[in-house]
Amino acid sequence: MNLYGWSSSAYGESVETFLYITDQTSWGWGARELARWGGALMMWQVGKRMPKKYGIEGDLRVALYDTAxxxxxxxxxxRRFAGGDAAPNLADLAAFGVLRATRQTGAFRDLMAHSRLGPWFAAMEEAVGPSARLAA
Structure with a gap:
């Protein structure tokens, strides 16, 4: 069970992700709710087709841990970073940006708990610094 009362189903995680994403906006109530529920439904539908498209077999979460x-x-x-020990490169920054955007989700917490990615992520947080998101 997660924060919103759904199990860790794919649809529940899609909803959790869109609840987090839309909480970061200054959209009006209607636009925010439409994006939350419509986006979660689309994400869930697309996510059901992605494993076949990319040849991922078995448990998707295990595939995520293996990839990490x-x-x-x-x-x-x-090395500390893909770019070397001194500083991150664009590959580090691209991967970090995607992961940082999902930081408040169950999938991110599971990834950190079940892979060896944590030290790299912590080093990236130190190198990049706090989010530059502008407050609305």
């Missing part, structure tokens, strides 16, 4: 660990093992190859 592959990044740590091969993309970082013992």
């Amino acid at each position: 660990n592959d990044f740590v093992d091969n993309g970082l190859a013992g």
